[in-house]
Amino acid sequence: MKENSVEDFDSLFKKKKNTGIKTFVIIFCAILFTVTAVYTYLSVGAVRQRMKLAQTQIEGADPVNPTLMNLMKDKAWVDSRLKMASGDSIGLSIDLEDQLIQLELKGVVVMSIKIREYSTSGFFKRMDGNVYFSMFGTPLTIQKFESSIEKNPFKVIQAPKSAEEAEAAIAVIDTLHKEVFWTVKFDREFELNIQGIDSISESQSKYKLGKGFEFKRDLKNIYNSFKQIVKFEKPTYTPEILIAIPENEAKAILRALPRNASVTIRI
Amino acid sequence: MIRTFFIYLAVLIVGTLFFVSMILFAVPALQESTFVLPKITNSQIGADDDVTNKESLEAEIKKLQTKLDKLTPSDPYIIINTSDNHFYLYKGKELIREGMCSTGKNEKLISEKGEDKFYTPQGIRKVLRKQPKPVWAKPDWAFIEEGLPIPPPGHSSRFESGTLGAYKLELGNGYMIHGTIYKRFIGQSVTHGCIRMLDDDLEAVYKTLVVGSKVYIY
Numbered sequence: 001m002k003e004n005s006v007e008d009f010d011s012l013f014k015k016k017k018n019t020g021i022k023t024f025v026i027i028f029c030a031i032l033f034t035v036t037a038v039y040t041y042l043s044v045g046a047v048r049q050r051m052k053l054a055q056t057q058i059e060g061a062d063p064v065n066p067t068l069m070n071l072m073k074d075k076a077w078v079d080s081r082l083k084m085a086s087g088d089s090i091g092l093s094i095d096l097e098d099q100l101i102q103l104e105l106k107g108v109v110v111m112s113i114k115i116r117e118y119s120t121s122g123f124f125k126r127m128d129g130n131v132y133f134s135m136f137g138t139p140l141t142i143q144k145f146e147s148s149i150e151k152n153p154f155k156v157i158q159a160p161k162s163a164e165e166a167e168a169a170i171a172v173i174d175t176l177h178k179e180v181f182w183t184v185k186f187d188r189e190f191e192l193n194i195q196g197i198d199s200i201s202e203s204q205s206k207y208k209l210g211k212g213f214e215f216k217r218d219l220k221n222i223y224n225s226f227k228q229i230v231k232f233e234k235p236t237y238t239p240e241i242l243i244a245i246p247e248n249e250a251k252a253i254l255r256a257l258p259r260n261a262s263v264t265i266r267i
Numbered sequence: 268m269i270r271t272f273f274i275y276l277a278v279l280i281v282g283t284l285f286f287v288s289m290i291l292f293a294v295p296a297l298q299e300s301t302f303v304l305p306k307i308t309n310s311q312i313g314a315d316d317d318v319t320n321k322e323s324l325e326a327e328i329k330k331l332q333t334k335l336d337k338l339t340p341s342d343p344y345i346i347i348n349t350s351d352n353h354f355y356l357y358k359g360k361e362l363i364r365e366g367m368c369s370t371g372k373n374e375k376l377i378s379e380k381g382e383d384k385f386y387t388p389q390g391i392r393k394v395l396r397k398q399p400k401p402v403w404a405k406p407d408w409a410f411i412e413e414g415l416p417i418p419p420p421g422h423s424s425r426f427e428s429g430t431l432g433a434y435k436l437e438l439g440n441g442y443m444i445h446g447t448i449y450k451r452f453i454g455q456s457v458t459h460g461c462i463r464m465l466d467d468d469l470e471a472v473y474k475t476l477v478v479g480s481k482v483y484i485y
Contacts (some may be wrong), residue, residue: 022275029278035286044294114480155372157377
C-alpha cells in the first residue's frame with residue numbers, strides 16, 4: 001500500500017481550497033446574473049404596466065382624428081396657457097416643438113429661453129391622441145420640488161449691538177459654484193427635470209460620478225426599485241422629460257416658481 | 268495558485284461591472300426604448316369631417332390666441348428678474364431698454380425690536396407714485412442694521428437726500444424703484460426689497476413708466 005507524501009497531502013488541501021473559491025465565484029456570478037435578469041424583466045414590466053394604465057384611462061373617450069392632431073395640440077396649448085393666466089401666480093410654459101421655455105405671469109411672458117437640449121421618455125413617444133390630451137390638455141400642477149440648490153435661500157442675521165460690530169460684519173457674497181439641477185413631480189404621474197448647462201458638452205456628460213445631484217437621485221431610485229423587487233413587486237416607473245437650459249435661467253425659474261405652480265407643456 | 272486567484276478575481280470584477288452597468292445604464296435605456304413598449308391606440312374617425320373641423324379649429328385657435336395676446340399690456344411696463352438682478356423695459360411687445368439692477372438680499376434681521384425681512388416680493392405691482400429728488404425717510408431697521416440707537420419718528424437724523432438717487436417710483440408697501448449711491452453693488456442682491464438702478468437706467472424708466480404702469484417681478 002502506497003503512503004501519501006507530505007506534498008500530496010498539501011496539494012489535496014489546495015485543490016479543495018480552490019474548489020471552494022470556484023464555487024463562491026460561480027454562485028456570486030449566478031446571483032448577480034439572476035438579480036440582473038429579474039430587475040430587467042420587472043423594470044420593463046413596470047413601463048408596460050404604466051402604458052396599460054394610460055390605455056385604461058382613455059377607454060370610452062371620444063376618438064381623436066389623427067389628421068387634426070396638430071391643430072388640436074395647438075388649441076390645447078393656447079387654451080391651457082389662458083387657463084394658467086387666470087391665476088395670480090407665476091406659471092411655466094414649455095414648448096418642446098419650438099424648443100422654448102417661458103415664465104408667464106397673468107399671460108405676460110416675463111422670461112423666454114431657448115432650450116439647448118431635451119429628451120423625453122419612450123412613454124411619450126408611444127402615446128396617442130387621448131392620452132396626450134389627458135396629460136397635457138390642461139395645466140399641470142407641481143406636487144413636489146427637489147433641487148441641487150436651495151429654492152428660496154434666506155439668511156438669518158442677528159442685529160449688531162454697536163456701530164463697530166456692524167462695520168465688522170462685511171457682507172460676504174457667495175461665489176461658490178454649484179451645479180443647478182431640479183426636478184418636479186406633477187399631479188399626472190410624470191417628472192420634469194431641468195438641468196442647468198453652459199455648454200452642450202456639459203449636458204452630454206450626464207453622470208458626474210459620485211457627486212452629481214442627478215446621479216444621487218438615480219441611485220436613490222434604483223435603491224427604491226430594489227426594495228420593491230425584494231417584495232416581489234414591480235418597481236415604480238415614472239416617465240420624464242429632461243430639459244437643458246443655461247444655468248442662470250435654470251436657477252431663475254426654480255426661484256420664481258411657487259411650490260404648487262401651474263405648468264403647460266406642448267410636445 | 269496566484270494565477271488562479273487572479274482569474275477568479277477578474278471574473279468577480281467583470282461580473283460586478285456587468286451588473287452595475289446593466290442597472291445604471293442598460294435597464295434605463297431599455298425602459299425608454301420604444302421597441303419594448305406597446306403603442307397606445309384608440310379607434311379613429313373617418314376623414315369626412317376633416318375640412319369642416321379643420322376650419323373651425325383654426326378659427327378657435329385664432330380667437331384664443333388673440334385673447335392671450337391681449338393680456339400683454341400695450342402701455343409701457345417693466346419686468347424685474349430678481350435672480351439675475353436684471354430689468355427689461357417694454358412698450359407693448361417691444362423691448363426698449365434692459366440693464367442691471369439690484370434687488371432684495373433675502374435676509375431676516377433679528378433684533379430686540381423684532382424681525383425684519385428683506386426681499387423683493389414676486390408678482391405684479393403697479394407704479395403708484397412718481398417723484399423726482401426723493402428724500403429717504405429711514406425706517407427703524409436702517410438704524411438697527413447699523414448698530415445705532417433708534418431716533419424718535421420725525422427726528423432729523425431719519426431724513427437723507429441723495430441716497431435714493433434722482434427719482435423714485437413707489438410700488439406700495441414701502442417698495443420702490445430708485446437710484447443709489449452704492450453703484451458698485453448694482454447687479455447684486457443687496458437691497459432691503461427695493462429695486463435700485465443706475466442713473467441713466469433710472470431716468471429712462473422714470474420717463475417711460477407712468478402712474479399705473481405694471482411692474483412684473485419674478
